[in-house]
Amino acid sequence: MPRISVxxxxxxxxxxxxxxxxxxxxxxxxxxxxxxxxxxxxxxxxACTVLLDGRSAKSCSVLAVQADGxxxxxxxGLAAGESWHPMQKAFHEExxxxxxxxxxxxxxxxxxxxxxxxxxSEEDIREGLEGxxxxxxxxxxxxxxxxxxxxxxxxxxxxxxxx
Amino acid sequence: MIPASFDYVRVSSLDxxxxxxREQGEEAKVLAGGQSLxxxxxxxxxxxxxxxxxxxxxxxxxxxxxxxxxxxxxxxxHYDVVASPVVREHCPLVALATATVADPAVRHRGTFGxxxxxxxxxxDLPAVALALDMEFVVRSAAGERVIPAADFFLDYxxxxxxxxxILTGVRxxxxxxxxxxxxxxxxxxxxxxxxxGVAAAVRRSGGVVEEARVALTNMGPTPVRATAVEQAVRGAxxxxxxxxxxxxxxxxxxxxxxxxxxxxxxHARPDYRRHLARVLTHRALLAAAG
Ligand SMILES: Cc1cc2nc3c(=O)[nH]c(=O)nc-3n(C[C@H](O)[C@H](O)[C@H](O)COP(=O)(O)OP(=O)(O)OC[C@H]3O[C@@H](n4cnc5c(N)ncnc54)[C@H](O)[C@@H]3O)c2cc1C
Ligand code: FES
Ligand code: FES
Numbered sequence: 256m257p258r259i260s261v262x263x264x265x266x267x268x269x270x271x272x273x274x275x276x277x278x279x280x281x282x283x284x285x286x287x288x289x290x291x292x293x294x295x296x297x298x299x300x301x302a303c304t305v306l307l308d309g310r311s312a313k314s315c316s317v318l319a320v321q322a323d324g325x326x327x328x329x330x331x332g333l334a335a336g337e338s339w340h341p342m343q344k345a346f347h348e349e350x351x352x353x354x355x356x357x358x359x360x361x362x363x364x365x366x367x368x369x370x371x372x373x374x375x376s377e378e379d380i381r382e383g384l385e386g387x388x389x390x391x392x393x394x395x396x397x398x399x400x401x402x403x404x405x406x407x408x409x410x411x412x413x414x415x416x417x418x
Numbered sequence: 419m420i421p422a423s424f425d426y427v428r429v430s431s432l433d434x435x436x437x438x439x440r441e442q443g444e445e446a447k448v449l450a451g452g453q454s455l456x457x458x459x460x461x462x463x464x465x466x467x468x469x470x471x472x473x474x475x476x477x478x479x480x481x482x483x484x485x486x487x488x489x490x491x492x493x494x495x496h497y498d499v500v501a502s503p504v505v506r507e508h509c510p511l512v513a514l515a516t517a518t519v520a521d522p523a524v525r526h527r528g529t530f531g532x533x534x535x536x537x538x539x540x541x542d543l544p545a546v547a548l549a550l551d552m553e554f555v556v557r558s559a560a561g562e563r564v565i566p567a568a569d570f571f572l573d574y575x576x577x578x579x580x581x582x583x584i585l586t587g588v589r590x591x592x593x594x595x596x597x598x599x600x601x602x603x604x605x606x607x608x609x610x611x612x613x614x615g616v617a618a619a620v621r622r623s624g625g626v627v628e629e630a631r632v633a634l635t636n637m638g639p640t641p642v643r644a645t646a647v648e649q650a651v652r653g654a655x656x657x658x659x660x661x662x663x664x665x666x667x668x669x670x671x672x673x674x675x676x677x678x679x680x681x682x683x684x685h686a687r688p689d690y691r692r693h694l695a696r697v698l699t700h701r702a703l704l705a706a707a708g
Contacts, residue, residue: 257426274426274469275459296419298457299609304523310497311523316456320426321449321473364523386521388608 259323263288264332272319279303281319282329290331290359294388301387304360305329311367313386330359341411342366345404346397353391361387365401373409375401421459425468432477432557432586435470439582440559442468448584449473450493450532453524478531478586481505487589492531496520499530509590511550511599511619515542518603520610531585534570537577537640539681540611542603544571545641549617549633553589558582564589574639596621596628600705602698603635606685612636613685614694616674618702620651627654627707637678637695646673647699656707667707671700
């Protein structure tokens with residue numbers, strides 16, 4: 256069986272995996288990182304989105320062996336101790352979730368979006384999150400949350416630059 | 419679902435990939451970005467014996483300006499194609515269409531070559547390849563050959579690639595000055611795949627359409643070149659006197675569904691696709707000639 260070495264949420268793991276093991280199953284079943292859910296069988300819903308070497312990827316559509324040597328961040332790796340990531344806070348404050356099933360993927364995709372465009376318009380956000388389906392909120396509060404996080408993250412950066 | 423078992427070989431060069439394919443025989447398949455293949459494996463619609471992973475073959479990745487054409491490496495991701503200044507400058511139609519492929523997470527992993535080799539009739543890039551007369555550079559243990567786009571797409575998910583052959587890159591001819599481009603796509607909000615798509619390139623001179631290239635996505639088992647439209651639109655004056663001008667492009671677009679064989683599926687019936695092809699072709703021509 257192939258051996259892989261990956262860093263997940265800052266911790267390095269060396270594991271033997273069957274080639275057919277999907278990254279999402281590796282995260283959930285092997286590492287117990289059930290924060291990343293599986294929402295579909297067709298690679299459509301985006302619930303399973305993680306950051307793979309810094310860029311969003313649907314972990315149901317990547318083999319664990321393909322991730323060998325990569326750095327992976329899941330929803331569980333965002334908070335710094337007790338302190339949430341600004342995107343997590345913004346989703347909470349704007350009520351950008353109801354059942355919460357899509358939320359981990361939405362948050363990871365939204366963080367990836369701000370990486371390319373720190374100040375996206377509503378239209379940019381809707382397009383940037385087109386691979387993530389929510390069946391509850393109607394998206395308006397999700398868009399508001401991403402706008403809010405964008406503002407807060409750019410203020411944080413300005414604050415950091417000024418100090 | 420969990421895919422059926424297969425063996426996995428990660429290669430680090432094209433030669434190693436070709437050698438591995440030769441050893442493994444017909445049961446082997448190459449894995450590019452996995453964004454079409456992994457969904458098929460998950461639904462157990464494909465049962466490869468061995469996957470040969472090209473993900474770390476750096477020589478197949480990247481965009482190069484080659485004078486009269488642009489060479490796009492097969493393993494260049496959709497994301498990198500859209501971001502490439504060379505693609506944006508010399509092949510804007512490729513950038514426009516690729517930006518509509520799937521969603522950002524899929525574009526980070528899915529590749530230019532994978533989309534073309536997969537040859538999904540609903541995929542956006544095959545029609546663009548046909549409209550621009552791209553050339554497919556293919557390698558096997560026996561050597562290299564070049565396949566024109568017009569000979570590449572044979573049938574539903576079927577291309578001229580033989581077992582053991584790898585698409586290494588695609589040559590996109592530079593069209594030169596005077597051309598306008600547009601990719602017009604109709605799809606469901608929650609599903610990026612085209613119900614119908616139209617790739618259009620139009621060259622104007624002195625306000626008159628001198629030449630047009632039009633190809634259709636998802637109007638048959640392969641992409642189709644709308645040759646009747648291309649001929650009919652020649653000589654039209656899109657910017658001319660109002661109604662008559664718009665009328666010339668519209669009349670040409672009315673011929674968009676000639677010689678097509680649109681599929682019926684849960685998104686659309688064939689007659690609706692024919693209607694869409696005409697309307698979207700009109701929009702694409704207006705935008706490309708604009
Ligand atoms: C949710 C979702 C939405 C999508 N929406 C769209 C869309 O709107 N438009 C669109 O065009 N596409 C869409 N796609 C497909 C996407 O563009 C894929 O990236 C593409 O079809 C396949 O590229 P890949 O690199 O992932 O190939 P893979 O999945 O790795 O391979 C696909 C096939 O091509 C073969 N292959 C790959 N590379 C080579 C090569 N170099 N030489 C020989 N054979 C090769 C493989 O063996 C396999 O049979 C979507 C995919 C998903 C998951
Ligand atoms: S589980 Fe739906 S896209 Fe991955
Ligand atoms: S909150 Fe329920 S699916 Fe998005």
